[in-house]
Amino acid sequence: MLWALWLEYDGAGFHGWQRQGGQLTVQAVLEAALSRLHAGRPVAVTVAGRTDAGVHAAGQVALAPLPEGLDARRVRDALNFHMKPHAVAVVAAVPAPAGWNPRFSARQRFYLYRILNRRARPALDLGRVWHVPVPLDVAAMQEGAALLLGRHDFTSFRASACQAKSPMKTLDRLDVVRAGEEIHVYAEARSFLHHQVRNMVGTLRLVGDGSWPPSRVAAALSARDRAAAGPTAPAEGLCLRHVAYDPPLFPSAAGL
């Protein structure tokens, strides 16, 4: 019996999503909990997006086998019990539709990148935001962001370790919004290259502090060269907010 799981986690305590050796990863914690429900047998899960170390998720989605005879509440509560005390929770569980795959069936992925834009270092949101102590020009960043929208070869914003076959991606939203002392960057696409969001944010930061005119973002994109774009923004500001499927998988009040 295959289930779709809506997962939330604080990336700070994990070496990313993917199981690797004896490291504490989200996948390792989830699979260990699943194994407990399968009489100790090893269990493998697949996931919508393999987040890097330090990246958070409010809406990660995974596919996992569970024993017969459990209802949605039992699946959720049993996994949450066995994943204690790690900072990962199953918010909701639904039976997986036939042929559904969390990665390949995804219609859209929604990321939020949070920048704390003030002199004082973060105290309340340490590990959740990228601290940029110099003033950033949000309007200029938004102007640069708009130049990345649409279907492009995103080689300039792609990690060298990226395993995607093609660097062509369609970016549907990249908005830069001031929220008090924070700047929020909203990124939406069907899929992203490895580090694409963090590389776009690291580049927009150069626009924000005046090092680059906004137009240079277009030049960086058309160069198709990683060295032409800005540095990779730190993992801690990034959160996978939501993965959308058609039809929607989880009812919005699924948590209750």
Add this chain to the structure above:
Amino acid sequence: MLWALWLEYDGAGFHGWQRQGGQLTVQAVLEAALSRLHAGRPVAVTVAGRTDAGVHAAGQVALAPLPEGLDARRVRDALNFHMKPHAVAVVAAVPAPAGWNPRFSARQRFYLYRILNRRARPALDLGRVWHVPVPLDVAAMQEGAALLLGRHDFTSFRASACQAKSPMKTLDRLDVVRAGEEIHVYAEARSFLHHQVRNMVGTLRLVGDGSWPPSRVAAALSARDRAAAGPTAPAEGLCLRHVAYDPPLFPSAAGL
């Protein structure tokens, strides 16, 4: 030279505000940093509100002596440097007006209490929210909250350790708002009794889960007996958001 400091801290790592023995408290960390700037001499600060262990602050305000010849940026940056790596930061500093006192000059205090109202335990906001896994009726909670507004004897919502001379307080706002999977309780008054916000929230939770009709909140208030009200909500959901003074102390963009 006396300065007003706007402080932010994550209460999880501290045994509250107040200095006590060798415990890690916010006051102890701040006073140790101030002492470094006073050639190691002991320094004492006063504060707007002595928060309990686990309670967070985004807008705490303190009064502290600093050596002559520093400007606002130097005060903020030097204190933040010396308070590393503790989860407390000076967001801004301004010279204290003559005769000003962070506690007695306060015109209004603003608290936010966050409840995570879903079955799954918190992962991303662990230590920041009170996890209530049973569904709560926000409209009933709001109806109960409205019965506490105005000037009353709040003995029923007062900690036994409370040192206030009078139990009379004027509650100006107590709003219960759903925010996705969370319920936010906004509380505003010139001042509060010890544990007053947490005791009001613990009582409203009984209304929310149907244990109490909203009208029983009024009965609890008029009983003037701590045993007549509900239990104390946990510290971790509470945050001191802001303390207001006339005229306002800190410019809103003070952080930059």
